[in-house]
Amino acid sequence: MLKWLVDAGADEALSAEPIDRYASAKAAPQTVDEKVVDRKSVETPRATPAPLPLRPVAVQPITAATASAREIAAACDSLEALRAALERFDGCALKTTAKSLVFAAGPADAPVMLIGEAPGRDEDLEGLPFVGRSGQLLDRMLEAIGLSRNTNAYITNVIFWRPPGNRPPSSEEVAICAPFFLRHIELKAPKVLVLLGATPVKHVLNIEEGITRARGRWGRYVASGIDIPALPTFHPAYLLRTPSAKRQVWQDLLNLKLKLRELGVG
Numbered sequence: 001m002l003k004w005l006v007d008a009g010a011d012e013a014l015s016a017e018p019i020d021r022y023a024s025a026k027a028a029p030q031t032v033d034e035k036v037v038d039r040k041s042v043e044t045p046r047a048t049p050a051p052l053p054l055r056p057v058a059v060q061p062i063t064a065a066t067a068s069a070r071e072i073a074a075a076c077d078s079l080e081a082l083r084a085a086l087e088r089f090d091g092c093a094l095k096t097t098a099k100s101l102v103f104a105a106g107p108a109d110a111p112v113m114l115i116g117e118a119p120g121r122d123e124d125l126e127g128l129p130f131v132g133r134s135g136q137l138l139d140r141m142l143e144a145i146g147l148s149r150n151t152n153a154y155i156t157n158v159i160f161w162r163p164p165g166n167r168p169p170s171s172e173e174v175a176i177c178a179p180f181f182l183r184h185i186e187l188k189a190p191k192v193l194v195l196l197g198a199t200p201v202k203h204v205l206n207i208e209e210g211i212t213r214a215r216g217r218w219g220r221y222v223a224s225g226i227d228i229p230a231l232p233t234f235h236p237a238y239l240l241r242t243p244s245a246k247r248q249v250w251q252d253l254l255n256l257k258l259k260l261r262e263l264g265v266g
């Protein structure tokens with residue numbers, strides 16, 4: 001039966017509980033108005049959830065590597081200078097096992113900046129973020145709300161080199177990359193940030209809320225004279241494993257589209 005459903009195109013669950021449409025149709029035939037309300041609830045974001053608390057930028061432990069990263073990142077005055085500084089930087093051990101630096105993709109003047117965790121195998125081979133399976137899903141998600149890395153979306157990661165075997169980055173690796181990814185946000189100065197998954201949410205917003213509690217709630221990245229709205233959502237790799245979460249991410253995408261419209265850039 002499952003194979004038949006998948007072959008027929010029903011390859012994802014939209015809700016945790018099954019819905020008996022025959023029973024509900026018999027019990028209460030829908031009026032035209034109810035249908036309109038129903039459709040609206042799918043096409044527009046739900047009531048705005050509470051914003052995330054505003055926290056100061058996280059203070060990283062001072063080690064020789066973090067101190068040097070901070071000094072080098074602060075001296076960069078353009079995105080090109082930051083990329084060049086990362087190419088020269090030898091303070092992060094991940095560089096010794098990775099093939100390439102994975103800096104960013106997308107136009108420098110894009111209004112939206114998306115931040116993921118760390119490059120995987122495909123990204124390491126190509127030197128570009130989000131080009132593997134989760135990147136292809138991300139591109140389709142962006143396309144659904146009129147965004148694309150070719151025109152108006154800029155994509156990067158918290159970590160610039162692939163961790164061996166795609167393991168999660170250690171807290172030392174995040175601490176060393178932090179001055180660079182924070183400077184990256186300041187130099188890019190997007191209108192809106194989208195944080196993909198728990199790692200960028202924790203390290204960009206410095207909040208304790210896990211991704212499940214934080215997603216869909218607007219936070220702000222406030223530092224060095226900039227104040228940027230930031231929206232956490234699930235990482236596309238999580239969506240590949242958990243297709244039922246696509247429904248929540250669709251709400252987040254609609255929320256993002258609305259914000260871009262409010263800001264006059266969407």
Ligand code: URA
Nearest residue numbers: 116117118119129130
């Ligand atoms: N996952 C990420 O977080 N970043 C990438 O670039 C690819 C996969």
